[in-house]
Amino acid sequence: xxxxxxxxxxxxxxxxxxxxxxxxxxxxxxxxxxxxxxxxxxxxxxxxxxxxxxxxxxxxxxxxxxxxxxxxxxxxxxxxxxxxxxxxxxxxxxxxxxxxxxxxxxxxxxxxxxxxxxxxxxxxxxxxxxxxxxxxxxxxxxxxxxxxxxxxxxxxxxxxxxxxxxxxxxxxxxxxxxxxxxxxxxxxxxxxxxxxxxxxxxxxxxxxxxxxxxxxxxxxxxxxxxxxxxxxxxxxxxxxxxxxxxxxxxxxxxxxxxxxxxxxxxxxxxxxxxxxxxxxxxxxxxxxxxxxxxxxxxxxxxxxxxxxxxxxxxxxxxxxxxxxxxxxxxxxxxxxxxxxxxxxxxxxxxxxxxxxxxxxxxxxxxxxxxxxxxxxxxxxxxxxxxxxxxxxxxxxxxxxxxxxxxxxxxxxxxxxxxxxxxxxxxxxxxxxxxxxxxxxxxxxxxxx
Amino acid sequence: xxxxxxxxxxxxxxxxxxxxxxxxxxxxxxxxxxxxxxxxxxxxxxxxxxxxxxxxxxxxxxxxxxxxxxxxxxxxxxxxxxxxxxxxxxxxxxxxxxxxxxxxxxxxxxxxxxxxxxxxxxxxxxxxxxxxxxxxxxxxxxxxxxxxxxxxxxxxxxxxxxxxxxxxxxxxxxxxxxxxxxxxxxxxxxxxxxxxxxxxxxxxxxxxxxxxxxxxxxxxxxxxxxxxxxxxxxxxxxxxxxxxxxxxxxxxxxxxxxxxxxxxxxxxxxxxxxxxxxxxxxxxxxxxxxxxxxxxxxxxxxxxxxxxxxxxxxxxxxxxxxxxxxxxxxxxxxxxxxxxxxxxxxxxxxxxxxxxxxxxxxxxxxxxxxxxxxxxxxxxxxxxxxxxxxxxxxxxxxxxxxxxxxxxxxxxxxxx
Numbered sequence: 018x019x020x021x022x023x024x025x026x027x028x029x030x031x032x033x034x035x036x037x038x039x040x041x042x043x044x045x046x047x048x049x050x051x052x053x054x055x056x057x058x059x060x061x062x063x064x065x066x067x068x069x070x071x072x073x074x075x076x077x078x079x080x081x082x083x084x085x086x087x088x089x090x091x092x093x094x095x096x097x098x099x100x101x102x103x104x105x106x107x108x109x110x111x112x113x114x115x116x117x118x119x120x121x122x123x124x125x126x127x128x129x130x131x132x133x134x135x136x137x138x139x140x141x142x143x144x145x146x147x148x149x150x151x152x153x154x155x156x157x158x159x160x161x162x163x164x165x166x167x168x169x170x171x172x173x174x175x176x177x178x179x180x181x182x183x184x185x186x187x188x189x190x191x192x193x194x195x196x197x198x199x200x201x202x203x204x205x206x207x208x209x210x211x212x213x214x215x216x217x218x219x220x221x222x223x224x225x226x227x228x229x230x231x232x233x234x235x236x237x238x239x240x241x242x243x244x245x246x247x248x249x250x251x252x253x254x255x256x257x258x259x260x261x262x263x264x265x266x267x268x269x270x271x272x273x274x275x276x277x278x279x280x281x282x283x284x285x286x287x288x289x290x291x292x293x294x295x296x297x298x299x300x301x302x303x304x305x306x307x308x309x310x311x312x313x314x315x316x317x318x319x320x321x322x323x324x325x326x327x328x329x330x331x332x333x334x335x336x337x338x339x340x341x342x343x344x345x346x347x348x349x350x351x352x353x354x355x356x357x358x359x360x361x362x363x364x365x366x367x368x369x370x371x372x373x374x375x376x377x378x379x380x381x382x383x384x385x386x387x388x389x390x391x392x393x394x395x396x397x398x399x400x401x402x403x404x405x406x407x408x409x410x411x412x413x414x415x416x417x418x419x420x421x422x423x424x425x426x427x428x429x430x431x432x433x434x435x436x437x438x439x440x441x442x443x444x445x446x447x448x449x450x451x452x453x454x455x456x457x458x459x460x461x462x463x464x465x
Numbered sequence: 466x467x468x469x470x471x472x473x474x475x476x477x478x479x480x481x482x483x484x485x486x487x488x489x490x491x492x493x494x495x496x497x498x499x500x501x502x503x504x505x506x507x508x509x510x511x512x513x514x515x516x517x518x519x520x521x522x523x524x525x526x527x528x529x530x531x532x533x534x535x536x537x538x539x540x541x542x543x544x545x546x547x548x549x550x551x552x553x554x555x556x557x558x559x560x561x562x563x564x565x566x567x568x569x570x571x572x573x574x575x576x577x578x579x580x581x582x583x584x585x586x587x588x589x590x591x592x593x594x595x596x597x598x599x600x601x602x603x604x605x606x607x608x609x610x611x612x613x614x615x616x617x618x619x620x621x622x623x624x625x626x627x628x629x630x631x632x633x634x635x636x637x638x639x640x641x642x643x644x645x646x647x648x649x650x651x652x653x654x655x656x657x658x659x660x661x662x663x664x665x666x667x668x669x670x671x672x673x674x675x676x677x678x679x680x681x682x683x684x685x686x687x688x689x690x691x692x693x694x695x696x697x698x699x700x701x702x703x704x705x706x707x708x709x710x711x712x713x714x715x716x717x718x719x720x721x722x723x724x725x726x727x728x729x730x731x732x733x734x735x736x737x738x739x740x741x742x743x744x745x746x747x748x749x750x751x752x753x754x755x756x757x758x759x760x761x762x763x764x765x766x767x768x769x770x771x772x773x774x775x776x777x778x779x780x781x782x783x784x785x786x787x788x789x790x791x792x793x794x795x796x797x798x799x800x801x802x803x804x805x806x807x808x809x810x811x812x813x814x815x816x817x818x819x820x821x822x823x824x825x826x827x828x829x830x831x832x833x834x835x836x837x838x839x840x841x842x843x844x845x846x847x848x849x850x851x852x853x854x855x856x857x858x859x860x861x862x863x864x865x866x867x868x869x870x871x872x873x874x875x876x877x878x879x880x881x
Binding site: 037042044066067098101102109355356359363374378385389436450451 | 508526614668728734787
């Protein structure tokens with residue numbers, strides 16, 4: 018509110034950074050005002066939800082001081098958007114891509130001159146092109162070229178073979194029971210927005226290598242990990258009984274990606290290169306491939322132990338999820354389960370109000386929607402698949418989860434993504450049903 | 466609107482959710498408008514008086530971004546205290562802020578896009594999906610303060626709405642040019658178009674329709690010849706009730722009646738929303754007993770050869786059986802053999818409902834009165850939309866002002 022007030026006090030010239038009502042855009046606050054002007058690390062007294070009068074004044078002053086620079090930022094943003102359109106670039110959200118660059122340009126050059134053929138125009142062009150090319154060759158195409166060489170393929174295949182044969186699986190699945198019990202403790206200690214009440218069990222799990230242990234158990238045992246006989250040990254991370262030896266692979270398609278541990282090297286890296294916002298921070302393609310060989314033969318297909326422990330936590334969480342609100346009191350639901358299941362109830366209520374339901378009971382005539390409901394009856398598969406992809410992305414970027422709070426943020430974010438996925442699928446299924454074509458040709462031309 | 470402040474209760478539930486209850490909750494799924502915003506779900510009873518929403522806040526820190534702008538500073542502070550464990554009552558100003566009004570309108574628009582009771586039988590025209598979609602895009606942009614970039618708010622979907630519905634941009638521009646500039650309709654059209662353009666620019670969208678929009682907004686407005694807005698959105702809807710043409714010839718009619726048309730059990734755009742849309746006939750053909758179900762289709766219902774909907778049949782409170790319904794012209798119809806008690810003795814009690822398998826959440830409580838109330842509500846709105854605005858009040862400022870899609874719908878009466 019203080020930000021809003023100070024912002025409006027800056028007067029005109031900020032339109033491109035503001036919403037229709039004159040308030041700053043959400044991303045203006047998130048990407049410019051907070052990190053670059055307020056800077057809570059320098060001003061910890063401003064990093065609270067509710068400011069006292071003195072802090073409010075301080076914040077107000079900080080924003081006012083930046084008024085001229087913000088107006089210049091706004092002009093740069095308008096110019097960059099125009100340049101981007103002229104160059105025919107549509108990928109990515111321009112606010113995410115350019116806001117911080119515009120703020121830098123404003124500091125260095127002030128406002129851009131009105132004449133776009135001038136220095137400002139050239140600068141804008143350089144920034145837009147620089148942002149667009151920032152991947153530094155870390156592309157799916159580069160990966161494809163790198164793996165197309167038959168000699169390279171054969172070499173990688175031999176390496177995979179050697180590493181896979183050298184794995185050591187864990188002796189018996191009951192050794193996983195200790196890991197699962199500790200995971201229960203960590204999830205019970207979940208304390209909502211105030212953060213975990215007791216973080217030590219998580220650190221203990223990482224130190225004791227419980228994620229490594231689960232990975233080795235999965236190599237040798239198909240069931241008996243999660244305390245229920247009907248649940249496979251891998252929770253859908255593979256379609257097989259046990260994870261197969263990874264292949265090198267030469268192609269991939271988003272629509273037909275297999276379960277995570279059944280993916281080829283190509284498919285695993287394809288996902289990373291497809292989805293990364295900041296590809297320039299990734300290792301180069303040869304490095305990526307070299308490390309993926311070892312990673313894919315490591316327990317759970319991950320190097321970092323904290324990320325493997327997150328798989329244990331995620332699995333323990335996933336087996337107690339109740340998206341359909343059947344309410345059957347599965348034993349061992351923790352505080353974390355209650356939080357996520359309560360969010361599923363909220364989601365279900367919103368979906369009913371938006372007329373986007375799926376039948377809670379199995380229906381043999383249910384068609385596509387029935388299949389989506391079925392997925393909700395085995396929620397761990399979608400959850401684990403999403404979780405693994407996210408953890409793998411972190412592993413590739415050397416971004417471990419140092420404490421219980423950061424692990425929880427990932428577990429929670431995955432739960433949200435699974436919900437968003439479900440809703441998107443229901444929407445798309447309903448759209449397809451509503452557009453059922455009168456003549457079959459229409460359907461064929463769509464898929465062509 | 467209502468003068469003076471009103472009471473709102475702020476309380477914290479067992480699961481930590483903080484609730485701002487500013488009015489009565491909706492009784493049925495189809496009377497509830499909802500909006501998912503940063504850290505909370507906002508809800509309104511569409512049958513209630515216009516007013517601030519009920520908020521279910523699950524992340525109070527994120528919600529602080531908009532709480533003050535929707536409910537005022539005091540309420541924001543109360544929620545903050547409540548998140549820290551204090552319970553409190555707070556008075557919420559009934560005068561809604563600009564953001565609250567836009568939020569109400571956006572919530573209602575999403576509701577209308579899903580539950581609008583379009584019916585040929587009742588004479589309630591459908592809303593043009595692309596027109597309401599673009600207006601929702603404009604409203605979402607105007608409500609940008611409600612959303613953050615955390616990616617868990619499906620209603621923060623300006624880009625998707627514009628991409629899905631941009632085909633109607635050209636018609637809206639044409640309508641705008643053809644509308645006298647001094648009218649509220651012209652102002653509303655221009656405001657929606659400018660919002661869509663600004664939203665597209667902010668989100669980095671581009672395309673032929675959007676470029677035409679930009680250049681038409683940059684140019685001075687030409688004076689177009691007046692057009693009937695409905696004629697701009699004519700779709701191929703050859704609609705004529707097939708009179709007669711019975712599905713089953715012969716047999717002795719032993720009972721007939723109407724079924725329940727529970728909107729919750731099938732998606733929008735499948736079935737005519739009238740209470741009288743579902744009917745059935747039971748016949749005796751020798752020793753066989755057969756039931757035939759006919760359901761009047763929605764104007765835009767998918768044309769499909771294969772059965773899609775089913776009728777759920779219950780005889781004398783016994784077990785449920787299903788009759789698959791296939792689309793034939795403007796009817797979904799089907800028939801099946803039935804186990805009926807001997808027709809000579811008692812009249813069987815037959816209950817019929819129509820549903821889409823896989824979608825149906827199950828039968829709900831009796832809700833006929835609320836469905837009637839919804840029909841009355843949309844009739845009032847369409848009547849308002851059909852009136853020319855000679856007076857200088859600003860009907861679009863409030864939450865009850867017509868949507869553009871209602872304006873086009875209200876001029877399609879002659880088609881019925």
